[in-house]
Each structure stands twice: as structure tokens, then as C-alpha cells.
Amino acid sequence: MIVAGPKLVELDGVEKHFGAVRALDGVDLMVGRGECLGLVGHNGAGKSTLMHILTGTASPDRGRMIFAGSEQAAYSPAQAKRLGVRCVFQELSLCPNLTVAENARVFHPGLSGFNWRRKAGRLIIDRLDAIFPGHGVGASDLVQDLPIGRRQMVEVARAFTVTDEPVRLVILDEPTSSLDAHSARQLLDFMRRVVADGVSCIFISHLLGEVLDICDRIVVMRDGKTVADAEASSFDRDGLVAAMGGVDAHVRDARAGAAHVRGQSPLRVRARPMRQAGAVELVAHEGEVIGLAGLAGHGQTDLLLAIYARALGGRGDLDVTATVALVAGDRQADGIFPLWSIAENIGVRSLARLRRGLLLSPRREDALANFWRGKIGIRTPDVHDNILSLSGGNQQKVLFARALGSDARIVLMDDPMRGVDVGTKLEVYDLIREEADSGRTFLWYTTEADELKQCDHVYVFRNGSIVADLTRDELTEEKVIQSSFEEAS
């Protein structure tokens, strides 16, 4: 084990069980002072549970926790806060109905008195300025009015604000998943700076490039245990994927020799973004996977929603010639029905087919759900369990199953792979390719370069219009970035 400076936190044989599920099965973990520790693993490997234990929101069933040399017997969120542990959770933990400044106040009980509003505003805006220069967030903006990327920025910045307690350990759980490439870079640079100042970070991400790039040491988790722990320089991408286990290490790049000619199959979608000048159109034919690229929030989602609205009988200057299903990106807000079971969540897009007479047939619903559980590997003992019993990545699989299990011939995907692990991603890529070959059309908004490589054709968006139209052969990451940032001439 490599020790970078004295130890800050040490976990010794920590176990946590949820019923029959062993979420943590004897984990040893050490974080040094001024160290950036990367934590990777599949969905359900136990990373989130580990973080809840470190922040005091869950207590271990067995094992010891030592913080700065003293063993913590009665560990609680309050105690964690006193010790300087901060966490940026994967689900946003801001209050949408409060302003940015008020959300900072929620975090700092000391911010009271007559002028608290101004103080809180300055505190959070200073941090935002330090981490994300040019962020465009105001202290009196309501969080609900901010797009998801900026909400994530506020959440990150808030974790680094200091009033009376010091910041000693910051845990970032998928902080970059809702940020575009530029803001993600700003965050990673900032993390290196605070680590140099002696703050410790735990960085959880499914974007292995980022982890390899900024972490000093990487710990790999699998099935509730740590299976590898070494300096970051001793890993490479393939090595990490192999350590995480389960899938073979090669990202399956382009489909070999599928030089298909466009326009052979029937037209499925023809659409123009609202603010588009000129005659550029997005065109999708049967069996194609079309990528919508560019920085986050530049009109990709709007276009997908316009297509969806048109397919449901709305008006608009676009052609949609088949049935449509949408895979939502913000799964908590737009995707899952939190009170329903997994089976109900899968079946809701196919109710007409699940009917028997006037009523829904539970047998058909179960059959559909079980078929997709097997096909895309939703990790659950029973499809009648509540959807929230699944980890984030598995919830996302349910949303895919809902769309793919329906009769829709066109599937719209709104950056659906946010916070999904590499193994799941590779499985889903294969599934999409298979479905496309059988004649389905995919419109896929994504902010990740790896996913664009899965597409037959890519449109790059900037400020609500299409600025580049790249065929598979022309597509390179540089080209996408270049056109995303090109100044409008």
C-alpha cells in the first residue's frame, strides 16, 4: 500500500448488509492527507454505500473507522461535518425552490443574523468563480431555473465552501456526469489545486480517462470488496476495466466494414432545430444510429422533445414516420415512477399489448419484465421489487427496457448513460447495434466521445442549431470539439 503523507481516514473490515444483499463485504480503505483517491467499479459494486458510511448517513454493521488517528464510535452526519467531510452526491442535493445563496445557507448553520443573505451569496459565488470561471450563475437565481449542468456546478462549489468547519475530505460521486467537457476540465484542474493545498479527495467516476488523469491512487471495487489498490500510474484503461471484471477490455469501436450508404432505407425522421438558420436538417433513416453531439444544453434535448411531441400528434415543421419512445436523461425527474415496481416501470410504455380484455394482465407484464431482466441483466432478485431498490445504472437499464420493449420504431435517447458504468455501457452499445440492425432507428444525444463512435452519423449542435454534419468516417473527437466551440462568424 502506498501512503501519501499521514493517514486521514482508515476503514478496517467494514461490512454493510441490506437484507440478504451484502453491499459491503469487509472493505479496507485508506485515504492520505492531500491525496486524490480514485474509486471505480461497476454499478452495485458498493461505492455508493461506502460513501454513505464515510458521510455518516449509513452506519456499518461491522468494522472500524479511524479518522485522523482517533477511532469513531458514534459516527453521524453531524460528526462527519465537524470533522470536515463533504460530499457531492450523485443525486443532486440542492433544494430546487431555494435560491443559490439560500442553498449555501442550508449547508452552513453559522450563516445567520441580519446580513446572512449577502454573506451566503458571496460565499458561494466566490467558490463558483474559483472553480468554474464564467459560470453564469447568480446568487439570487432559483435553482429550479438553472439547467442541470449549472445545478451540478453549484452543488460542487457548495461542497468546497468554508465557514466555521474546515474542509478536509471531499467526496465527489460522479461530479462530471452532468457537466460538459469544458466545465469538467475546470473542475478537475481545481481538484488538483485543492489537493496540493492538503485537502483529500475521493473521486468516483465511470469516465476512466478522468480517473487515470487526476488521481494519485486508484482503488477498484467489485461485489462489495476492494480488489485492486495501486498508484494511478500503474494502471491503464484496459487494466482498470479488467480489474473491475465482467467485460472484456476492448471498447468495441466501429462496426467493421459496415460502409452502408445513406438513403437506402425508408426515411424515419426529418427535423430542423427551431433556431436553425439555413437549410440544414437532421435526417434519420430506418436502422440508423444518429448522434447528437456538442456541449451540454445546446438544443439537443429540445429537438428530441420536439420530435417526440410531433410523434404524439403535435404540430411542427418536421416529419416523423413511425412510433417513438424516449429514454430520459434526468431519470429521477423524467424517467422512473418511484412508487412502482420494476415490472410496472418496464411495462408502462406497452400497456396496449399487455392488456387482456379490458384489464392489464399481470402475467404478460411479468413475462415482458423477466425477458428484459435476462436480456440486459437488470440486477434484481424479483421484478416486483420497487424500482428504487435498484442502483442508478440498473434503473437506467429499466428505462432502456421500457423503450426497447415497446413497439416504438424510433428510440430517442436524451444522454441516457449519465453515471452508468463501463460494463453496462458496453452491453447497451451492443444492444443498440443489434436493435438498429433489426430496423430500429436511434437518435442519441450524448456528451461522451466514446458513444459518438457507436453512431452512423453525427450532428453537432451549438446554440440551438446544427453546426456540423459528420459521417462516420469523418468523425473524430477533435472535430466535434472544434465545431462545438467555433465562434459564430
Next chain:
Amino acid sequence: MTIPVAASAPAAHGPDRIELRRLLRALLPALSLALVLMAIAWLNPRAISYFGFTLMLNLAIPIALATIAQMFVIAGNDLDLSIGAFVGFVGCVAATWLRETPLVGILVLLGCIAVYAALGALIHLRNLPSIVVTLGMSFVWQGLAILLLPKPGGKAPDWLLAIMGVKPPVVPFPILAALVIAAVAYVGLMRTSYGAILRGSGGNAVAIGRAGWSLLKAKMALFACTGLFGVLSGLALIGITTSADANIGNGYTLLSIAGVILGGGEFVGGRVSPIGAVIGALTLALAASPLLTFMHIPPDWQVAANGAILIVVLAARVLISRKDVER
């Protein structure tokens, strides 16, 4: 990377749009009040006077107080279906005990606020739906009121009559009272640092809990505020009507909910506006009897017409806010 400049391009017109949207949202309640006032001015210009406003808006004071009371529970994603019966009970206490044995009366009213806080604790600890609990409580309050005052009667304490009968110069008393109520509720819930926590508990309770705040205390505080404003509403009502009746506040439950919603509040998510709620209450009070009387609608039809106006006004609000989202 050499690309940091263009990234903020969409931000350039972002803040303006947000500002505009917030402004529109805030102005909606005022707009509906202005519409009702214009209708009244058109039907009967003489009503727009010191005396006219005092007369038309007198009953708006207890409605505004009840609406603010309702707003506090709605801020925490709950609903109080007992506020009307509670106002009636407070009225009965005010017209009997508070006049005859003031100490007992004051203790009972303080006890009522404590009961409200306890209801908040019960709802939080047992994770009960507030609708069910408060619906049950509405029968309790009503039953107590009938025990206390089986027949309409009693008399309001003189000091209460004196307060409600004040005639300030230039500005009619109800308008002054509405301003004070709105200001107090606004400062309390929107400007204080603990008010942010209370609203946050409606917006994202998990986040508030994680940040180390007690959700139990927040819920109890919200319900206690509801109790407090409910008591004030009952006192104001009796100060105007001079005597009490166990059923006197029954209409207030739905009026107060409608007032909060009309004022820009939402049932879930901790989105409420105290100033909007008071304006909403004034709008409803005006749209209720004065407007209908001026329109020469016979009393038999007034309740139905009142409901129709409520639907139209609320539908207009939804339409306007939807336009706002589309933009």
C-alpha cells in the same frame, strides 16, 4: 485546451430570461387582483373609495390570515383541511371565554397552537398523510366549537372590536392590515435564515436532513405558524362579526387553499409566496360577494357564481404560467 471563451455563449441571454420569468411569476397574482378591481370599478365606480374599500374588504382580513396559515403547511408539502373548523372554534373561544375569563381564553388559544405543533410532530414521526390527520381534526374542532357554543351567540371582547374598528386616515384599514400581514409573513418565511430551512424542507427534505437540520423541528415550526395565524384569523373574524357561530369559518378551508394557489404557490415543492397569498385572498374576497352583488346576481346563485369565478381565475393562472414555460 484553448477553448474556454465560447463555452459561456448560451449563458449570455440566460439570466435575462430567468429574470423575466421570475418577474412574470411574481406579477401574476397582482394582475388577477387588478382585473377584479377593474371589473368592480366599471360596474360601480363609487365602490372605489375609502368607504367602499373598508366595506368590501372587511372580511378579507380573516381570509388573508387563514390563507397565510394554510401557506405555512403547504410550504412543507402538507395541507390543512381543518383550518376552517379551527377558525370557527377560535371564534367561539373568543366570543365566550376570552371575554368572560381572559386568562383561560388566552391559555386555550396558546394550547391550540401547541396542538398544531404536536400535529406536525405526529405527521412527521408516523409518516401520516396530513390530509387524513387534519380532516379528522376538523371534526374535533367543530365538535368542540358546538360544545362551547351550541347556538350562535356570544360577544367579542371590546378590545378586539376596537382593533377591528380602527379607521386610519387616507388608507382603509383592511388594506393596511393586508400590507402588515403580507410584510410579516414575507419577512418571516422568505427573508429570515430559518425561513430558508423551512421552505427547503418542502423542496428537498433529504438534503435538509443531510445538512444536519431537524426535519421534525421544521415540521413542528410550520404547523405552529399555521396554528398562530389560524388563531389570528379567528380573532379577526369575531372582531368584525361581533358574535360567533360554530360554523362561521367553514368556507375558509377551501378559500385559503385557493388563495395560496392563486397567489402563485404550488401544492408540492415548497414553492409559496406570502405576498401572493395575501393578494390571492383579497382577490377571492372581492370576487366573492362585492363583485357578484354589483353584477346583480341573485343571492341564490351567488355561491355557484363564486365557484365559477374561482375556476376561471385559477384556470387563467395555469394558462399564463404554461405560456411562460413554453417561452
